[in-house]
Amino acid sequence: MADTKEKSESNEKPKPRIRPIVRLGIFLIAHSFLVSVVCCTAGVLALFLLPVLAKNTYISENALMPGSASPMLANQHVLEGNRLVNDLTSSNLKSSETGIESQRIIARYMLDLGAEASIHKFHRQLNHFHPLHFFSSPDSGIIEENYSCSSYGINTVGIIRAPRGDGKEAIVLVTPYNALKSGLGEALSIGIAYSVFSLLSQVTWLAKDIIWLVADSRYGEYAAVSAWLRDYQTPKFSSLSTLDAEMCPDIDNLYDLKVNSITGSKFSSSFKRAGTMAAALVLKVRNKSDQFEDTISIYAEASNGQMPNLDLINVVNYLAVHRQGLHVKVEKLWSLLNSSWLKILGEIFESLGKVAKSLNPKWKFGITATEYVEGTATLASSLYYQALGLPTGPHGAFRDYQIDAITLEILPKFSSDKVRHSDILLRGGRLIEGVIRSVNNLLEKFHQSFFLYLLTSPSKFVSVGVYMIAFALLIAPLPIVAASLYVDASSLGNCSKSDKSTPSASLDTDEHSITIGSWMWLNSAKLVFLVHLWGAIVSLIPYVICQIPDCTPTTSFMIWVLLSMLSFLTLYSVLASPLSCAKASQEKEWALVKSVTISSVFIGLGLMSVINFATAEIGALLMVPMCLLARPLKLDVRAGTLRSFSRMIGNLVLGLIAFPPAAFFLLKGMLDGFGSVNVGAFWIWVESLWAWNSATYLFIGMVHLPCWVLCIHILLHTC
Structure with missing residues (x-):
């Protein structure tokens, strides 16, 4: 019996060791919420630290x-x-x-x-x-x-x-x-x-x-x-x-x-x-x-x-x-020079710089509050004009x-x-x-x-190796959260389809559920593809509107909105209502939609960072929080906790701010005053983007707008 036991133990194959990088991936996916909070907070903080980290210019050649x-x-x-x-x-x-x-x-x-x-x-x-x-x-x-x-x-x-x-x-x-x-x-x-x-x-x-x-x-x-x-x-x-x-x-x-x-x-x-x-x-x-x-x-x-x-x-x-x-x-963006919160932030960094210098005189961290405010205003201007894509x-x-x-x-x-x-x-x-x-x-x-840089003054700049850190931190949680949502949705599907019958029947059911669950994302991918296709159509509609003679900016904008809604309803009906799903999969359908949406946003931001980094950075500030927080409002209402209520308010605020026309009106109001904000101004701005062939126009129509529509779909999802 002992020999038989030893032979059986020797015949057992050793379990394969999991590689450290796989362990790290599993750990990040398991703690996706904490990773998202840490990365997004660090990304925003790194962005505000750029004027402090700016270096003096020098002649390289x-x-x-x-x-x-x-x-x-x-x-x-x-x-x-x-x-x-x-x-x-x-x-x-x-x-x-x-x-x-x-x-x-x-x-x-x-x-x-x-x-x-x-x-x-x-x-x-x-x-x-x-x-x-x-x-x-x-x-x-x-x-x-x-x-x-x-x-x-x-x-x-x-x-x-x-x-x-x-x-x-x-x-x-x-x-x-x-x-x-x-x-x-x-x-x-x-x-x-x-x-x-x-x-x-x-x-x-x-x-x-x-x-x-x-x-x-x-x-x-x-x-x-x-x-x-x-x-x-x-x-x-x-x-x-x-x-x-x-x-x-x-x-x-x-x-x-x-x-x-x-x-x-x-x-x-x-x-x-x-x-x-x-x-x-x-x-x-x-x-x-x-x-x-x-x-x-x-x-x-x-x-x-x-x-x-x-x-x-x-x-x-x-x-x-x-x-x-x-x-x-x-x-400079002159409206930022009189910002009280920016002055307070500059004073904080100035105090931290003094503490760092007292610990080690060789540390050159920190600038005066006045220099920080002026550097931030110049940096914001450089980021803004690069993001517009207009000379x-x-x-x-x-x-x-x-x-x-x-x-x-x-x-x-x-x-x-x-x-x-x-x-x-x-x-x-x-x-x-x-x-x-x-x-x-x-x-x-x-x-x-350098060819890739941001100016904080005529004699100070931030190189690509520094400002890319803020962008990388902002988008780092996207693939982690997408994988976490997919794993959760698949595991829930497996659990819901398993029963308490015989072990062989249970195994067969689990294998069948795994096969079905692994393909559940296709319905969500179909929806995401539909919305992005609609975004491409919306981007082409102005070509038709431009053919209308004597059309005012306000009228052109209203026609654009009506044609966009009509095209969406047409696609919805032609493709057999892809927004609807079977009742068995409704419970986690929104999670799969969110997973595929986050993946598409990650790809879009990555591609845009190669074409125009400033546009990708501003887009990440608007889209990443909205994508990560998106959750059906009905679930938050059912929970009735303070956390769910705060998340619901945050989703509503981000959904309003991240809407492209609303973001434009808010930014223009902050820079030029809200008295100059009107519906026709948005059409004039968009018209200037396509007249100058700015890639920002394509980003708004084919990445930002579809992302906003998908997030609104998740918020209004009926679980």
């Missing part, structure tokens, strides 16, 4: 060497720039109806410097919603059919060939100019650019060609720059080139420019090109300013949250502050071609005397000269520094 050489721009160049400003602001140009005379003067000045001068004609593009144009250039390619000479714009282009270059690289300087409605600010920006252009035509150290684009901004600054870039990168041959003096007599004023007898340069009517663009600067001067010191504002956000290389901003900030004494600004200036057209570019807006102190004009020309010109000189030193494109 040593070849840039900003400020290593003394500026060469002298008073003589400033006098030449002033002369051009005076010619552009003279009274005899005001009578011109087409603005050709101003373009002629600018082209003549370019020729006098020996530059290659040419013009670029373009027609106004009509931005229409098109579902296939997302993630491409915002230009729709639709040109007005009935155009006249007054309906097209004229860009004036000047090119200086680098004496030490091979013509393979170029630096672009852009100055928007509307000849029909030009003010002193636009004329001063032209004067600054011309003073720098005149200097660069004489230097011997230039290794990259210089392109000066005077963009005709009568139809928008972005449109003019984008049209020129489109023809520069992908040349097209169309009837636009056939516009001649017979069709448009005013064009004679440009084509009659003769060869300059001193420089030998000649005006050209053909499209001129230089090398590959290394960087671009858009320069603007605001005439009316209430500043008490000379200030320069930097705009860097491009389409879908793209940012230029941080080194380009660092060079501008260093030269402006340490060489020209300018105050550098980036955009904040003409520089956005360059980022569509992966060219690093920023817009510089100079805001001089309020003064109108000529001495101040000369000072602005000198300091602004030397700033542009220094930036061009630094970029000229590069042997390759910008690549050393």
Whole structure:
């Protein structure tokens, strides 16, 4: 008997050991509620800690060497720039109806410097919603059919060939100019650019060609720059080139420019090109300013949250502050500067920083409360404008071609005397000269520094390795909770279908229930797929509404709502009411729906973080709490406890705030005041998103809205 027992024990196979990672997964799933609370709290806290964790900016590329050489721009160049400003602001140009005379003067000045001068004609593009144009250039390619000479714009282009270059690289300087409605600010920006252009035509150290684009901004600054870039990168041959003096007599004023007898340069009517663009600067001067010191504002956000290389901003900030004494600004959400709760939070972090410093002087944790409030306002602005996916200036057209570019807006102190004009020309010109000189030193494109970052001030930033922690913590509970809900639903199904019969019958029943339970999620997946399909249809409906003539924003929004509801009811009836389930599975049907919904939200947020992180971050703040808390209200009412009552209130509040139009109205009211909130404003905002091909529009229609509908379905589920 002992031998038999030993043989039977030896014949038993050893139980396989569970791997540590599997044990960890089982532990997390078993404690999903605690994990969700800890991760979401840590994610929100990490987001508020970003201004504290911001690092000082630094130049990553040593070849840039900003400020290593003394500026060469002298008073003589400033006098030449002033002369051009005076010619552009003279009274005899005001009578011109087409603005050709101003373009002629600018082209003549370019020729006098020996530059290659040419013009670029373009027609106004009509931005229409098109579902296939997302993630491409915002230009729709639709040109007005009935155009006249007054309906097209004229860009004036000047090119200086680098004496030490091979013509393979170029630096672009852009100055928007509307000849029909030009003010002193636009004329001063032209004067600054011309003073720098005149200097660069004489230097011997230039290794990259210089392109000066005077963009005709009568139809928008972005449109003019984008049209020129489109023809520069992908040349097209169309009837636009056939516009001649017979069709448009005013064009004679440009084509009659003769060869300059001193420089030998000649005006050209053909499209001129230089090398590959290394960087671009858009320069603007605001005439009316209430500043008490000379200030320069930097705009860097491009389409879908793209940012230029941080080194380009660092060079501008260093030269402006340490060489020209300018105050550098980036955009802030001014409504946050007066927030009392934000000041209290800043004081808490300031106190924690003092405690940390007392424990170890080497710890550099904590900033002052004032710096924290300003850093948070700047960080929120950077996050907001990146999330919109709309360019904040003409520089956005360059980022569509992966060219690093920023817009510089100079805001001089309020003064109108000529001495101040000369000072602005000198300091602004030397700033542009220094930036061009630094970029000229590069042997390759910008690549050393960051492309993914958030600014908390002109001299502080948060890198992708830091701000991704907050996002990762927010979405980490989603797959854990989804797995926990699926396990609970499957185990409940197995228990409900088992009986107390013979062991063999019980085993057969359990196997049968496991087989059925493992496929129960298909009904929920069918529902989730239906709602996401409906979200795609809702995203395409505006294409139909745009075809309706003379439709106001409010009317368009109401039509959109009615068509969306009609399309949902149609899908519901065609697909045989997928919202209904068998009575046997109703008890945990909502848990499976929630599990599949959370999985789809996790996938959507993950994909969006690759396209536009800011949109994914804001979406996670709205969607993750709503998905995790979603539970049938009927169950909370039955429970009658304080916890269930608090959860029910939280679900109702989150369901209201997370609804896309409600979230827009709340955010717009906080930023601009609730007096400006109306139904038509939401349609105008959405229209701007699809006109600029922002991926945020697709995220709202195909991820955020379906998630909200599914969560509402869970809340209203009848158990």
